[in-house]
Amino acid sequence: MLLTNPFRPDPRVHEEAKVLVEAGYDVTILCWNRGENYPESEILDGIRVRRINIPSSYGTPGDFVKGIVKFYLASLNILKKEKFDIVHANDFDTLPLAIMLKKLHGWKVVYDAHDHYSSMIADVLPTLIPSIIFKLEKYLLKFTDARIAASKAIARELDTLPFEIVLNAKNLKDYTLTQAKVQQFRAKINPEGKFLIVYIGILKLWTPLPQIIQAVKKLPEVKLIVGGKGPHENEIIGMIKDAKNIEYVGWVNKKYIPLYTLASDLVVLPSNSAKLYTRVAVANKIMEGLAAGKPLIAGTNTEGGKIVRECNAGLLCDYGDVGCLVNSINKLMKDKELYKKYAKNARVCAEKKYNWNIMSDRLIRLYKSLK
Numbered sequence: 080m081l082l083t084n085p086f087r088p089d090p091r092v093h094e095e096a097k098v099l100v101e102a103g104y105d106v107t108i109l110c111w112n113r114g115e116n117y118p119e120s121e122i123l124d125g126i127r128v129r130r131i132n133i134p135s136s137y138g139t140p141g142d143f144v145k146g147i148v149k150f151y152l153a154s155l156n157i158l159k160k161e162k163f164d165i166v167h168a169n170d171f172d173t174l175p176l177a178i179m180l181k182k183l184h185g186w187k188v189v190y191d192a193h194d195h196y197s198s199m200i201a202d203v204l205p206t207l208i209p210s211i212i213f214k215l216e217k218y219l220l221k222f223t224d225a226r227i228a229a230s231k232a233i234a235r236e237l238d239t240l241p242f243e244i245v246l247n248a249k250n251l252k253d254y255t256l257t258q259a260k261v262q263q264f265r266a267k268i269n270p271e272g273k274f275l276i277v278y279i280g281i282l283k284l285w286t287p288l289p290q291i292i293q294a295v296k297k298l299p300e301v302k303l304i305v306g307g308k309g310p311h312e313n314e315i316i317g318m319i320k321d322a323k324n325i326e327y328v329g330w331v332n333k334k335y336i337p338l339y340t341l342a343s344d345l346v347v348l349p350s351n352s353a354k355l356y357t358r359v360a361v362a363n364k365i366m367e368g369l370a371a372g373k374p375l376i377a378g379t380n381t382e383g384g385k386i387v388r389e390c391n392a393g394l395l396c397d398y399g400d401v402g403c404l405v406n407s408i409n410k411l412m413k414d415k416e417l418y419k420k421y422a423k424n425a426r427v428c429a430e431k432k433y434n435w436n437i438m439s440d441r442l443i444r445l446y447k448s449l450k
Contacts (some may be wrong), residue, residue, distance in 0.1 A: 080092060080095075080096060080106065080107065080108045080109070080166075080167040080169060081109055081110075081154070081166065081167065081168050081169060081173035081176055081177060082108055082109070082110040082111065082169050082173065083110070083111045083147065083150065083169075083170070083172045083173060084110060084111065084113075085110055085111065085112035085113065085115050085117045085130055086108055086110045086117075086128055086130070087117070088123065088128075089169075090247070090333060090363070091169075091191075091193055091229070091247055092108065092169055093123075093124070093126075094250075094435065094439075095167075095191070095245070095442060096108060096124075096126045097124050097125075097126070098439040098442055098443065099442070099443075099446065100124065100125040100126055102443050102446070104446070105127075106125070106126050106127065107126075107127040107128075107129060107161075107163070108126060108127070108128045108129070109129050109131070109154055109157065109158070110128065110129070110130050110131070111130070111131055111133060111135075111146070111147070111150045112130040112131065112132045112133070113133065113134060113135040113136070113137070113146065114132065114133075114134035114135065117130055118130070119132065129157070131150055131153045131154065131157070133146050133149045133150055133153070134146075138203065138310070140203060140204055147172060150176075151175075151176050151179075154176055155176075155179065155180075155183075158180060158184075159183075163184070163186050164186060164187065164449075165186060165187045165188075165189055165446070165449060166180050166181065166186045166187070166188055166189070167189045167191060168188060168189065168190050168191060168223075169191050169193060170191070170192065170193050170194065170196055171192075171196035171197070171212065171216045172196070174190055174216065174219050174223075175215075175219065177190070177223075178219055178222050178223075181222065187224040187225070187449050188222065188223045188224050188225075189223070189224065189225045189226070189227065189445070189446070189449070190220060190223045190225070190226045190227065191226075191227045191228075191229075191245075192226070192227065192228045192229065192233050192234070192237060192242070193229050194229065194233070194356055194360060195233050195236055195355055195356040195359050195360070196212065196216065196356075197209040197210070197212045197213035197216065198213075198354065198355035198356040199356040200212070201355075201356075202285075202354075216237065217237060217239045220237065220239045220240055221239065221240070223240070224449055225243070225445050225446075225448065225449060226240060226241065226242045226243065227242060227243050227244075227245050227442070227445065228242040228243075228244055228245070229244075229245065229246060229247060229360065229361065230244065230246060230359055230360060230361045230382050231244055231382070232358070232359035232360075232382040233359050233360070235359075236355070236359060243441050243442070243444075243445045244441070245438045245441055245442055246361055246366065246433065246438055247361065247363050247366055248366050248370075248429070248433045248434050248435045248437065248438045249337075249366050249367060249369075249370035249429070249434065249435055250370075250434070250435040250436070251370055251429060251430065251434050251435075251436070253337045253370070254337045254340070254341060254367075254370040254371050254372075254429075256337070256338065256341055260338075261338070261341045261342055262342075264338055264339075264342050265342035268304060268328075268339075268342060269302055269304075269342070271302060273300055273301055273302040273324065274298075274300055274301045274302070274344050274345070274408075274412045275301075275302050275304070275342065275343045275344045275345075276291070276295065276301060276302070276303045276304070276343060276344065276345050276346075276347055276408070277303075277304045277306070277339045277340060277342070277343040277346075278291060278303065278304070278305050278306070278307075278347070278364075279305075279306040279307050279331045279336055279339060280306075280307050280309075280363075280364070281307055281308070281309040281310075282305075282307050282308060282309030282310070282311050282312045282315045283309050283310060283311050284311045284314055284315075285351075287347070287348055287349050287350060287351070287378075287398060288305070288315065289315075289318060290349070290398070290399060290400075290401050290404060291303065291347050291404065292305075292315075292318050292319055292322070292325060293401045293404075294401050294404035294405045294408060295322070295324060295325055295408075296322050296324075296325070297401075297405050298324075298405060298408060298409065298412075299323075299324055300412065301324060301408060301412065302324050302325070302326070303319075303324065303325045303326070304325075304326050304328055304339070304343075305319065305325065305326070305327045305328070306327070306328045306329065306330065306331035306339070307330065307331065308329075308330050315327070336367060337367070337370070337371065340367045340368065340370075340371040340373065341371045341373075343371075343373060344373070344411075344412075345373060345374055345375070345376065345408065345411055345412075346364055346365070346367065346368030346371070346373045346374070346375045346376070346393075347375070347376045347404065347408070348362050348364040348365060348375070348376070348377060348378070348383065349376060349377060349378040349379070349395070349396040349397065349398050349400070349403075349404065350362060350377065350378035350381045350383055350384075350398060351378065351381075351398040351399075352378055352379060352380040352381050352384075352397070352398060353398065357378075357381065358378075358380065358381050358382065359382050360381075360382060360383070361382050361383045361386060362383050365377060365383040365386060365387065366429075366433060368392075368393075368425060369386075369390065369392065369425045369426070369428055369429040369433050370426075370429045370433075370434065371425075371426075372422050372423070372425050372426030372429075373422060373425055374392060374393045374394075374411050374418055374421035374422050374425065375387045375392055375393035375394075375421075375425065376393055376394050376395070376396055376404065376407050376408070376411075377393060377394075377395055377396075378395065378396065378397070378398055379395045379396060379397045379398075386428075386433070389428075390424050390425060390427075390428035390433075391420075391421070391424045392421050392422075392424045392425035392428060393411075393421050393425070394407040394410070394411070
C-alpha cells in the first residue's frame with residue numbers, strides 16, 4: 080500500500096489493511112513521513128509499516144511537488160528488490176508511482192479513490208492544474224487492475240471503468256456499548272444535562288463547524304463539544320471562547336469517537352454542495368451517526384445528504400444556512416417522536432446497508448478477483 084502521509088494511522092487505510100491481514104494477505108504500507116516523530120518501521124495490527132522520511136510542509140504546493148518526487152525515487156529504490164503481487168494506490172498522488180511499479184515488476188494495481196482529488200486541490204492551485212490532474216487520473220485508470228471509491232458519487236465522476244464502492248462505514252461492534260457506560264460518560268462531559276452535539280474533526284474555517292457554532296450560540300438549551308486540531312484551531316477557539324454552552328476539549332483519540340458519538344444526541348454536518356469534493360464525499364460523521372443510531376443533519380444536494388434521506392434518518396440544510404440549522408436542531412430537540420423515528424432508522428440503516436462488515440466483504444471480493 081502506498082500512502083503520502085505518515086500513517087498516524089490513516090483511518091481508512093488502517094481499516095482496509097487490517098481486513099486484508101485478517102484474510103491472510105501479507106500487507107506492507109510504504110508511506111511518506113514529512114519530518115514528524117514516527118518510527119522508520121513498525122508492525123501495527125500485523126501490518127508492516129515503513130516510513131520514508133522526507134521533510135516537507137503541508138498545504139504548500141511547491142514543497143509537496145519537491146517532496147513527492149523524492150518520495151517516488153526513494154520508493155522505487157526500496158521496492159526494487161521486493162516481491163509483491165499487488166500495489167494498492169491510495170488517492171491520485173500515489174497512482175503514477177503504482178503504475179511505474181506495475182511496468183517495472185508486473186504487480187497488479189488497485190486504485191483507491193478516497194476523495195475527488197483534483198477538485199480537492201483546486202482551492203490551492205490555479206484552475207488549469209486540477210483540470211490536467213483530473214484528465215491524467217482518468218487516463219491512468221486504464222492501467223489499473225481494480226478500482227475502489229469511497230462513495231458512489233466519486234466513482235461516477237471517474238466513470239472510465241467500474242469501481243467497487245467501499246464507504247468509510249463503521250464497525251457496529253465499536254458502537255454497541257453498554258447503556259451504563261454511555262450514560263456515565265455523558266454525565267461526565269455534559270453535567271448540565273443539555274441537548275448534546277459533538278463535533279470532532281480537523282479544525283478548518285471552510286468546514287460546517289463555524290456555522291454549527293453560530294447556530295448553537297443561539298440555542299442556550301444545547302451544548303456543543305468541539306474536539307480536534309487543525310490549521311484554524313486558534314480561530315475556532317476564538318469563536319467559542321465567550322460561549323457558555325460550547326466547550327473545546329482539544330485532540331481526541333479516534334478510539335473515543337464512538338463513545339462521544341453515542342453520548343451525544345445529534346450528529347450535525349451540513350457539507351458544502353457548491354464544492355465538488357465535499358458534495359461527492361460521504362463524511363465519516365455521517366457513518367458515525369448511523370452506526371450510533373443518532374438523528375443527523377446533513378447537507379442538501381450532497382452524497383451524505385442522499386444517504387440520510389435514503390435512510391430517513393434526519394434533516395437537510397444548505398451549507399451556510401445558520402437559520403436552517405437553528406430550526407432543525409430545535410425541531411429534533413423538541414419533537415420527541417420524530418427524534419425517536421430518525422434515531423431508530425439510522426441504526427437500522429447501518430445494520431442493513433452501511434456497516435464495515437459489508438464494506439470489508441466487498442474489499443476481499445475485489446482482491447480475490449485479482450488472483
